[in-house]
Amino acid sequence: MTRRTVMHAFPAIHTPIPPAIHPAAERVNAHTARWAGEWDLGEPEHRSHLVRQDLGGFAARILPGGAEPVLEILADFVLWLFTVDDNWCEQGVTSRRPGELAGMLSRLLRAAQAPETPILRTDPLAATLRDLRRRLDRTGSPEQVARWVDALREYCLAVVWEAQHRRSETVPELDDYVLMRLYNGATSPIYPLLEIGNGYELAARERSHPQVRTATEMASFVICWDNDLYSLARENTGRVLNAPTVTAQHARVPLEQAIAETIGQRNEVLTRFLELRDELDHEASPRLRRYLRDLATFIRAAQDWTLGSARYAGSVPAITAPLRDTPAASTGRPIGIPALAGWWETERCPAEPAC
Numbered sequence: 001m002t003r004r005t006v007m008h009a010f011p012a013i014h015t016p017i018p019p020a021i022h023p024a025a026e027r028v029n030a031h032t033a034r035w036a037g038e039w040d041l042g043e044p045e046h047r048s049h050l051v052r053q054d055l056g057g058f059a060a061r062i063l064p065g066g067a068e069p070v071l072e073i074l075a076d077f078v079l080w081l082f083t084v085d086d087n088w089c090e091q092g093v094t095s096r097r098p099g100e101l102a103g104m105l106s107r108l109l110r111a112a113q114a115p116e117t118p119i120l121r122t123d124p125l126a127a128t129l130r131d132l133r134r135r136l137d138r139t140g141s142p143e144q145v146a147r148w149v150d151a152l153r154e155y156c157l158a159v160v161w162e163a164q165h166r167r168s169e170t171v172p173e174l175d176d177y178v179l180m181r182l183y184n185g186a187t188s189p190i191y192p193l194l195e196i197g198n199g200y201e202l203a204a205r206e207r208s209h210p211q212v213r214t215a216t217e218m219a220s221f222v223i224c225w226d227n228d229l230y231s232l233a234r235e236n237t238g239r240v241l242n243a244p245t246v247t248a249q250h251a252r253v254p255l256e257q258a259i260a261e262t263i264g265q266r267n268e269v270l271t272r273f274l275e276l277r278d279e280l281d282h283e284a285s286p287r288l289r290r291y292l293r294d295l296a297t298f299i300r301a302a303q304d305w306t307l308g309s310a311r312y313a314g315s316v317p318a319i320t321a322p323l324r325d326t327p328a329a330s331t332g333r334p335i336g337i338p339a340l341a342g343w344w345e346t347e348r349c350p351a352e353p354a355c
Contacts, residue, residue: 017300036050080128
């Protein structure tokens with residue numbers, strides 16, 4: 001059991017997934033720093049800030065047994081995402097101009113979708129995205145790369161939605177927020193890299209099965225709810241779209257109570273995720289078992305990196321509850337967010353060869 005300084009008596013955060021890290025973390029950090037500099041990605045001061053955030057360590061935790069070239073792609077991609085997010089989506093003039101943001105992101109998406117097209121040829125964001133796409137073409141299958149592009153499109157759509165709320169200074173209902181948070185957290189583009197980095201590929205029938213899709217969405221939920229908790233102080237400086245603040249606004253409860261409710265929701269979903277993983281494990285193919293383990297590793301990787309990263313330094317201790325590997329209290333019922341109720345109603349995944 002690990003404890004950190006807490007200011008309120010929040011419920012413990014259930015953390016039963018063991019940590020792991022690839023031994024190449026520091027090499028990947030050095031690679032990503034060189035890569036960003038060679039492509040002149042972002043303003044020098046901001047780039048220098050990002051490369052000190054242990055993105056190589058993040059990639060190494062997500063893919064602790066993965067191929068090093070894919071770790072490099074993953075770390076570079078996370079740096080690219082943070083460059084876009086920090087300078088265009090959360091801050092800067094386009095953070096409150098959804099139309100302009102949609103146009104900019106659509107042009108970047110075209111560079112990822114068809115890197116041979118002559119669009120934004122001198123733009124470092126487009127150039128680095130083309131580079132990432134070409135490296136993925138060398139390491140993944142066409143279908144895996146296509147899913148990465150599609151997932152990137154989902155992220156772009158979600159951050160434009162977020163910009164509209166900034167522009168209108170409105171706070172969405174929690175049911176709407178959770179749907180968009182599954183995408184604007186940029187977890188979906190990482191999922192193809194789990195397969196590519198670890199040398200396997202799920203069959204389409206496996207990936208699209210309701211139980212597998214539910215497990216994937218649950219992983220995104222836990223990762224994003226953890227991030228909302230751990231980054232709360234940082235984001236409160238200028239961002240209102242956060243699970244505790246959305247809950248506090250619409251439920252008309254104190255922020256401390258909203259934080260406790262957010263922790264309870266993530267614990268309940270994580271418990272259901274682990275149950276679903278175990279249910280699937282008995283009848284799943286070896287590649288699906290590996291994917292489910294990789295989802296769990298991603299959950300723990302995001303938590304460990306956030307707690308230790310300079311990106312969130314100074315904000316975590318103020319709102320973090322104790323971390324415990326013992327099971328959290330669970331009702332076994334949906335968490336009261338209608339959009340997610342189906343997670344507790346998925347049909348069983350059939351045995352091989354379907355799964």
